Amino acid sequence: MTSEVYIWIWLPNEYKPVICGKLAADNSTYRFVYGRSYLQRKNSIALDPFELPLKEGVFSPSYGTMHSVIRDAAPDAWGRRVLIYKSGGQVLTEIDYLVQAGRDRIGALDTSLESTNCPAIQPERQASMVDLINAADKVETGQPLPESLANALLHGSSVGGARPKSLLTDKNDKWIAKFSSSTDHYPVVRSEYAAMWLAGQCGIKIPVIKLIKKLGRDVLLVKRFDRKLINDQWQRHFLISGLTALQLHETEAVLASYPELASFIRRSSMHYPADAHQLFRRMVVNILIGNTDDHARNHAFFWDGLYHSLTPAYDICPMLRAGQSANQAMIVGNAGRESSIRNALSQSEQFALSHSEAQAIQEELLETIQEKWDQATEHASLSKNESNILRRATILSPACFY
Numbered sequence: 068m069t070s071e072v073y074i075w076i077w078l079p080n081e082y083k084p085v086i087c088g089k090l091a092a093d094n095s096t097y098r099f100v101y102g103r104s105y106l107q108r109k110n111s112i113a114l115d116p117f118e119l120p121l122k123e124g125v126f127s128p129s130y131g132t133m134h135s136v137i138r139d140a141a142p143d144a145w146g147r148r149v150l151i152y153k154s155g156g157q158v159l160t161e162i163d164y165l166v167q168a169g170r171d172r173i174g175a176l177d178t179s180l181e182s183t184n185c186p187a188i189q190p191e192r193q194a195s196m197v198d199l200i201n202a203a204d205k206v207e208t209g210q211p212l213p214e215s216l217a218n219a220l221l222h223g224s225s226v227g228g229a230r231p232k233s234l235l236t237d238k239n240d241k242w243i244a245k246f247s248s249s250t251d252h253y254p255v256v257r258s259e260y261a262a263m264w265l266a267g268q269c270g271i272k273i274p275v276i277k278l279i280k281k282l283g284r285d286v287l288l289v290k291r292f293d294r295k296l297i298n299d300q301w302q303r304h305f306l307i308s309g310l311t312a313l314q315l316h317e318t319e320a321v322l323a324s325y326p327e328l329a330s331f332i333r334r335s336s337m338h339y340p341a342d343a344h345q346l347f348r349r350m351v352v353n354i355l356i357g358n359t360d361d362h363a364r365n366h367a368f369f370w371d372g373l374y375h376s377l378t379p380a381y382d383i384c385p386m387l388r389a390g391q392s393a394n395q396a397m398i399v400g401n402a403g404r405e406s407s408i409r410n411a412l413s414q415s416e417q418f419a420l421s422h423s424e425a426q427a428i429q430e431e432l433l434e435t436i437q438e439k440w441d442q443a444t445e446h447a448s449l450s451k452n453e454s455n456i457l458r459r460a461t462i463l464s465p466a467c468f469y
Contacts, residue, residue, distance in 0.1 A: 072162050074099070074137065075185045077175040077303035078110050079371050084177060084185050087114065090137060092162060097133045099126045112372025114176075115307070117314060131316035133161050138317075139308045140176040141165045143364065145232060152206050171234055171241070174293055175305040196235070196244065196281045203231035203246050234291075240275075241291040241301075247284050252387075254453055256285035259384035261447035262356055263289075268439045269352050269432050272345065272379045278447060292379050306378065309366030323363035324398035325350045326417035333419070337374035340419035347411075347418040347425065349380055351432050353395060354406045357385045357461025362396035385461045392466045408467055436463060 071091040075084040085108070088101040099119060105111050106123065113121040115136040118129050128134045141164045142150060150159060150167050159167075165178045179185050204210075231246040247256045260278045267273045275290035293304045312331045313323055329343045336342045346366075353361045365382040368375040394404040400413035408429055415425035440462060444454040 070160075070162065072166055072178045072180060073182050074114075075177040075179065076112075076114070076305070077177075078108075078112065079305070080302065081110075082297075082300040082302060086182055086185075087111070090133075090162065090165075090178075092160065095132055096127060097137075097161060099134055099137065100124070112305075112370075115311065130314065130319070135311040135314065135316070136307055137165070137176070139306065139311055140168070140172055140174055140178070142168050149206055169234070171236070173291075173306060175303040196286065199233040199235075199244060200246055200282050200284055200286075203233070204249065207231065207249055235288070239296055241294045242277075243289045243291060245287040245289065247286075253456065254285065254449060255384065256287045257447040257449050257453075258457060259382075260287050261443040261449060262358065262383045262385055263287075263380075264446050265356065265436060265439055265443040266349075266352055266380055266383050268443075269348060269435050271348050271352060272377075273383075274379045274381065289381060305370045306367045307370050307375070309363035309368070312366075312368055312375070313363060315363065320362055320364075320396075321404075322398070323396075326398070326400065326414045328363070328366065328397075329417045329419075331375075332377065335375040336368075336377065338376050342377040343418045344420065344428075345377055347415070347420060348428060348432065349383075350395075350399060351408070351411050351429050352436075353383065354399070354408065354411055354467055355432060355436055355463055356383075357388065357393065357406075357464060358383050359386045359388075359393050359395055359406065360384065365396075385457050387457070387460045388464075393461075393464070406464075406467060407469055409469070433463070 071089060073086050074088050074090055076087045077084050085105065086102050087105045088099055090097050090099050101121065101123065106121065111121060113119055115134065118134050119126050119136065126134065131138075138161070141161065146168060147159075147164060150164060151157070166180060168178075170177070177185055231248055233244050235242045235244050245256060245259070247254070257278065260276060263273050263276050274292050277288040279286050279288065293306050295302045295304065309328055310317070310320065310323065312335075313327055315323055325346065329346055332342045332346065333339055349366075350361075353359070360382065367378045369378055393406040395406050396404070398404055399406070400410040402410040402413065412422060412425050412429065415422050418425065420428070440458070441454070449457075
């Protein structure tokens with residue numbers, strides 16, 4: 068088991084990473100220290116101005132066992148499943164997950180066991196879509212995974228979420244590829260494409276998305292917004308999760324709150340109140356289309372060392388429900404996580420909106436979804452029956468308006 072690791076960072080507008088510090092295990096806790104050379108750089112930034120301010124000293128996590136901003140650079144559920152599978156079921160530490168997460172992980176941090184070389188600088192073979200789908204299938208069904216496929220799947224081991232996915236690169240863009248699963252009981256990938264397209268029609272900033280088929284499987288391609296190609300070189304943009312913004316541990320995710328995230332925007336965003344208004348739109352759309360998987364890791368912020376700003380929206384997908392009532396993954400308003408418009412409007416002032424302004428936005432979003440849903444399903448190649456099932460089960464559910 069690995070007990071310490073060097074942390075690298077791509078600073079704003081830079082093309083190559085530098086070491087910023089070292090993370091070391093201390094019993095069940097991980098402690099971080101900035102490197103002296105990093106502190107002396109004129110363009111250095113704090114990884115987290117709240118938990119890891121830019122100064123000398125040994126930093127223990129304020130909550131949990133690892134600093135949340137570093138945990139953001141580690142794999143989530145699907146990536147951990149891939150790495151455990153590849154290891155043959157061995158027990159992996161948080162540092163093991165960090166080190167093995169792949170060379171093109173989300174955000175601007177990376178790790179290495181040596182201080183002289185960052186693995187992400189080395190070229191990496193591009194896996195084919197066919198290889199990625201076959202590898203994901205084998206992990207899901209528990210079949211032996213050839214080394215070539217295992218390495219291919221590691222391209223996506225750093226991506227968040229629990230569903231099969233990987234990372235792709237073409238000449239000018241980088242993509243997250245999200246695959247349909249053998250356990251899907253409704254067309255999840257096509258439903259997510261429809262919801263993302265619809266969110267864009269609702270004035271929500273979304274990344275470029277594409278829906279393709281490969282090996283008879285649905286694949287959603289989402290263009291990465293943490294990468295930018297300039298003069299044939301890739302720049303990486305620092306991201307933090309909503310969970311980090313709220314300074315919450317994984318076990319405290321149920322305490323995450325839209326109004327508190329809006330408060331973070333008010334204190335830290337360079338685009339206030341626009342980002343707060345954008346967050347309100349996302350919350351209302353999630354309620355209206357039944358996206359109840361809107362947990363704090365499904366929200367993120369860019370960080371440039373001075374200000375935070377809300378990233379484009381991602382992981383917006385209608386979720387089938389058994390009954391009419393539902394709860395969001397995050398607290399919405401005075402009625403907690405209740406998925407209702409009344410609840411969404413209850414703390415409109417936290418989003419820099421008067422009650423009447425918030426109500427006008429809600430009515431606009433409702434009208435857009437009513438008018439555009441059929442068009443969204445056509446774009447996503449959902450059948451009339453599949454569209455009707457989603458409409459009856461979750462899209463504009465009567466429970467939203469109780």
